Amino acid sequence: METLAGTTTFVLHKVAVASRRAIAARLAERPGLTLWEYAALAELTDQGAVAQNVLAAGLGIDTSDMVRLMDELIAKELVARDRDPADRRRYRIGLTAKGRRAVVTARKVIAEVEQVTLQPLSATERATLLALAAKVHSVNN
Amino acid sequence: METLAGTTTFVLHKVAVASRRAIAARLAERPGLTLWEYAALAELTDQGAVAQNVLAAGLGIDTSDMVRLMDELIAKELVARDRDPADRRRYRIGLTAKGRRAVVTARKVIAEVEQVTLQPLSATERATLLALAAKVHSVNN
DNA sequence: TCAATTAGTTGGGAACTACCAACGATTGGG
DNA sequence: CCCAATCGTTGGTAGTTCCCAACTAATTGA
Numbered sequence: 001m002e003t004l005a006g007t008t009t010f011v012l013h014k015v016a017v018a019s020r021r022a023i024a025a026r027l028a029e030r031p032g033l034t035l036w037e038y039a040a041l042a043e044l045t046d047q048g049a050v051a052q053n054v055l056a057a058g059l060g061i062d063t064s065d066m067v068r069l070m071d072e073l074i075a076k077e078l079v080a081r082d083r084d085p086a087d088r089r090r091y092r093i094g095l096t097a098k099g100r101r102a103v104v105t106a107r108k109v110i111a112e113v114e115q116v117t118l119q120p121l122s123a124t125e126r127a128t129l130l131a132l133a134a135k136v137h138s139v140n141n
Numbered sequence: 142m143e144t145l146a147g148t149t150t151f152v153l154h155k156v157a158v159a160s161r162r163a164i165a166a167r168l169a170e171r172p173g174l175t176l177w178e179y180a181a182l183a184e185l186t187d188q189g190a191v192a193q194n195v196l197a198a199g200l201g202i203d204t205s206d207m208v209r210l211m212d213e214l215i216a217k218e219l220v221a222r223d224r225d226p227a228d229r230r231r232y233r234i235g236l237t238a239k240g241r242r243a244v245v246t247a248r249k250v251i252a253e254v255e256q257v258t259l260q261p262l263s264a265t266e267r268a269t270l271l272a273l274a275a276k277v278h279s280v281n282n
Numbered sequence: 283t284c285a286a287t288t289a290g291t292t293g294g295g296a297a298c299t300a301c302c303a304a305c306g307a308t309t310g311g312g
Numbered sequence: 313c314c315c316a317a318t319c320g321t322t323g324g325t326a327g328t329t330c331c332c333a334a335c336t337a338a339t340t341g342a
Contacts, residue, residue: 003183003248008255008267009160010180011274016154018281023150039151042144053289062331067291089289089338107144114149120280121273126149129273132266133152139261140159194319203301208321230308230319 019117026113031105032076036061038110040069041078041095041103049094051084078102153274160258167254172246173217177202177210179251182219182236182244190235192225219243 004010020035027033033041036059043058044050050058056066070093073079078099084090095103118126145151161176168174174182177200184199185191191199197207211234214220219240225231236244259267 003186003244004180005275005278006271007251008259008271008274009157009164009251011271011278012153013157013161015274015278015281016150016157018278019150020154039145045144051289061329063290064292064332065330087289087339091290103144110148110150117281118149118277120276125273125276128269129277130147130149130152132262132270132273133149133156134146135261135266136259136270137146137152137156137159140156140258192319202299204320205302205322206300228309228319232320 015117019114022117023110023113026109027106030109031102033102033106034072036069037073037076037078038103038106040066040073041099041106044079044093044095045100045103049092051090052093053090055093073099156258160255163258164251164254167250168247171250172243174243174247175213178214178217178219179244179247181207181210181214182240182247185220185234185236186241186244190233192231193234194231196234214240 024035027035027038031038039059040055043055047054047058052066052070053063056063059066061069070079070081074081076098077096080094080096081091082094084092118129121129165176168176168179172179180200181196184196188195188199193207193211194204197204200207202210211220211222215222217239218237221235221237222232223235225233259270262270
């Protein structure tokens with residue numbers, strides 16, 4: 001009758017936070033990225049060159065925070081910020097070669113960490129967990 | 142090949158945070174509790190009267206933060222703080238009748254919210270999700 | 283052309299999380 | 313009896329997340 005441990009949300013949160021912290025620690029060492037930086041790079045990997053606008057919406061963060069995130073990524077030369085010739089208010093944020101390499105490295109690191117954090121689950125169970133979480137996530141958009 | 146959406150940790154985190162926020166909002170309205178306050182009450186429900194010490198360890202928070210949490214709960218008259226006669230350094234934190242009622246209400250509210258957030262899942266799938274998350278959680282302790 | 287809108291920028295604030303150091307009271311071991 | 317350890321308390325800090333207001337440059341529609 002465990003009041004806390006029987007509540008899906010709480011257990012999920014604990015697992016997610018712990019896993020996130022583990023990943024953050026490793027990402028900081030190896031490709032030298034914060035979680036948000038990686039998230040932005042990952043989004044760019046999937047979407048191609050987009051405006052900061054779109055990127056911010058995709059990650060669910062404020063545009064003002066996206067500016068500062070981009071500043072960091074540009075300082076690290078992982079993305080390039082070019083004005084969109086079709087609409088010079090916009091930028092077209094694109095990955096640099098260095099950025100693409102960072103994503104590849106980061107994905108490897110994350111996979112390694114998840115290999116550990118998800119250790120008690122079989123491959124099938126891991127797939128199920130992701131599928132169920134994705135199903136829940138898709139509804140809340 | 143969605144780089145972010147295919148990473149279990151990230152999806153889990155998004156779902157958990159959203160679900161948590163929804164619960165926090167509702168708990169604030171109805172029994173008038175924060176998430177941490179509820180967590181402490183829930184832990185007390187399961188463990189019975191314990192020292193602040195133990196309670197803090199159970200929730201994974203610092204003892205100094207537990208002091209402040211207890212202050213709030215006592216102000217709301219949801220818990221009672223008595224010295225342990227066996228060791229007068231310790232307290233024995235116990236639920237008041239009001240506290241027990243608050244837990245009952247809170248659990249109902251949480252169940253209602255999860256009914257919504259977990260809507261896309263069948264009852265079986267919800268059980269599976271909780272079981273898998275618990276399995277992962279138990280290893281990381 | 284002028285007003286309204288949009289993209290990005292700057293600065294900052296509020297709430298929360300997670301710590302840490304120092305201290306008084308109390309206890310238990312030697 | 314005294315020292316070390318423990319429990320709770322106070323005060324404080326650093327970092328994160330999330331959000332808002334005001335502003336510039338550029339674009340679009342009337």
